[in-house]
Amino acid sequence: MLKLSRAILHSATAAGLAMACSATVSAGDYQNTAQASTMASEMARDHGFAEEQLTAVFADAVRKQAILDAISRPAEKVKPWKDYRPIFLNTSRISNGVSFWNKHADALARAEKEYGVPAQTIVAIIGVETLYGGNTGSWRVIDALTTLCFDYPPRAVFFCQQLKEYLLLARQEQLDPLLLKGSYAGAMGLPQFMPSSFRAYAVDFDNDGHIDIWGNPTDAIGSVANYFKQHGWTSGGDVVSRATVTGDKAAEGLTVGIEPTLNVGQLRALGWSSSTVLPDELKVTAFRFDGAEGEEYWLGLPNFYAITRYNRSAMYAMAVYQLSNAILQAKGTP
Numbered sequence: 001m002l003k004l005s006r007a008i009l010h011s012a013t014a015a016g017l018a019m020a021c022s023a024t025v026s027a028g029d030y031q032n033t034a035q036a037s038t039m040a041s042e043m044a045r046d047h048g049f050a051e052e053q054l055t056a057v058f059a060d061a062v063r064k065q066a067i068l069d070a071i072s073r074p075a076e077k078v079k080p081w082k083d084y085r086p087i088f089l090n091t092s093r094i095s096n097g098v099s100f101w102n103k104h105a106d107a108l109a110r111a112e113k114e115y116g117v118p119a120q121t122i123v124a125i126i127g128v129e130t131l132y133g134g135n136t137g138s139w140r141v142i143d144a145l146t147t148l149c150f151d152y153p154p155r156a157v158f159f160c161q162q163l164k165e166y167l168l169l170a171r172q173e174q175l176d177p178l179l180l181k182g183s184y185a186g187a188m189g190l191p192q193f194m195p196s197s198f199r200a201y202a203v204d205f206d207n208d209g210h211i212d213i214w215g216n217p218t219d220a221i222g223s224v225a226n227y228f229k230q231h232g233w234t235s236g237g238d239v240v241s242r243a244t245v246t247g248d249k250a251a252e253g254l255t256v257g258i259e260p261t262l263n264v265g266q267l268r269a270l271g272w273s274s275s276t277v278l279p280d281e282l283k284v285t286a287f288r289f290d291g292a293e294g295e296e297y298w299l300g301l302p303n304f305y306a307i308t309r310y311n312r313s314a315m316y317a318m319a320v321y322q323l324s325n326a327i328l329q330a331k332g333t334p
Contacts, residue, residue: 029063035150036061039160043167054167060178061146067139067184068152081289081296081315088128088319089326097123097327100132100217107205107218115225116235120331122224124324125310126217129192133217136190137183141166144186145195162186165195172199173210180214189213190220191227201227231309232302239304239321241278243286243297247271250297255285258308262286264299274299287314 030036036058044051079087101108101123108119123132130136145166148159166186170177182188186195190213193202202211205222213220245253253262253270262270265280272286278299285300285308300314307317 028059028061030061030146030150031059033058033150036146039149039163043164047164047168049167049171057142057167057177058146060142062140062143063151064139064143064147064184067144067147070184071148071152071155079315081318082292084315085292085319085322088323093127093131093323094326094330096132096134097127097323098331100126101327101331104217104221107221111205111221111225115222115229115233117225117228117233118324118328120324120328121228121307121320122221123327124320125224126190126220127323127327128316128320130190133190133220136192136214137181137187139182139184140178141180141182141186141188141195142177144182144184148185159186162195165199169195169198173212190217191224193223193227197227198223201230227310228306231306233306234302237303238276238301239307240301240318241284241299242275243299244273244275245271245297246273253286255287255300258285258305258312258314260285260300260305267299272297272299285314289315289318 036055040049040051040054040058043049043054097120101119105119108122111117111122112119126132145159145163149156149163152159163186167177169175170180180188183192187193188195188198193213198211198213202213202219202223203226204211204219206216206218211219211223213223247270250271253267253272255261260283263281263283264272264274264278267284267286268280278284278301282301285304287298287300289296289298298318300308300317304317304321307320308314310320311317
């Protein structure tokens with residue numbers, strides 16, 4: 001965890017609010033800009049920060065053109081499932097998942113017991129997001145979020161809120177906001193939480209008084225489990241059911257987007273059949289993948305929908321699910 005080394009704590013209010021920032025800063029791209037001044041004033045007014053302290057933080061932030069180029073780049077053509085799946089389901093990611101599970105077995109078992117989320121699901125999320133902590137991002141979070149807040153108008157509202165949340169979490173955890181690293185969009189740590197998710201769902205799972213999702217796998221494990229529980233994960237529930245379709249109305253049942261709109265009974269009337277027994281009234285996400293052996297039809301159940309709260313993609317959720325099963329199978333019974 002990136003504790004205060006050359007950083008100092010500043011008193012922010014009479015109530016003792018404090019935030020970490022470096023003792024010395026150099027002039028950056030946002031020194032004395034109107035946007036940074038406004039942000040500093042708002043945070044001082046709304047959250048009790050010392051305005052001059054935030055001015056110093058923003059003065060050290062650097063505008064990153066590479067981040068603006070990356071986020072503005074036209075979206076790549078969506079890969080079909082037959083090409084997307086091997087990216088995440090491969091020998092390396094499966095074997096490293098088993099190793100991560102073995103190394104952190106106690107924390108994973110406790111998370112499963114306390115939150116009801118299977119150990120293999122937690123491992124798979126961390127494996128998909130960061131290769132079990134091997135690639136957590138190399139951008140300074142302060143650079144990423146100031147760049148996107150101040151210089152990317154299409155999503156300025158979102159990223160300015162994330163910047164505020166980031167400053168709050170740095171103060172909360174007594175971290176130097178100039179040192180933390182993450183993705184070019186500001187996602188952080190083993191689980192790649194955005195600052196708002198950190199503040200809402202990250203937990204101090206080893207009870208050491210600090211939440212560290214960067215260097216403490218135990219906290220990352222508990223935080224992922226808590227995220228899923230808070231997003232409706234049902235302990236013991238299935239994730240998907242393989243489906244078959246008949247007739248000329250089956251395509252009418254396909255879900256547009258992720259949000260479930262039709263229930264099992266309605267889909268049955270359109271020619272859908274599930275491989276497992278499901279109640280007619282259950283709303284599901286109905287989707288079709290272009291698999292290696294042809295078309296695949298699936299029904300996403302409530303736990304599938306919970307995975308999509310992490311990343312709003314049916315292929316992402318299925319990759320996590322199938323990777324979790326592959327890791328569980330490879331690990332075997334202790």
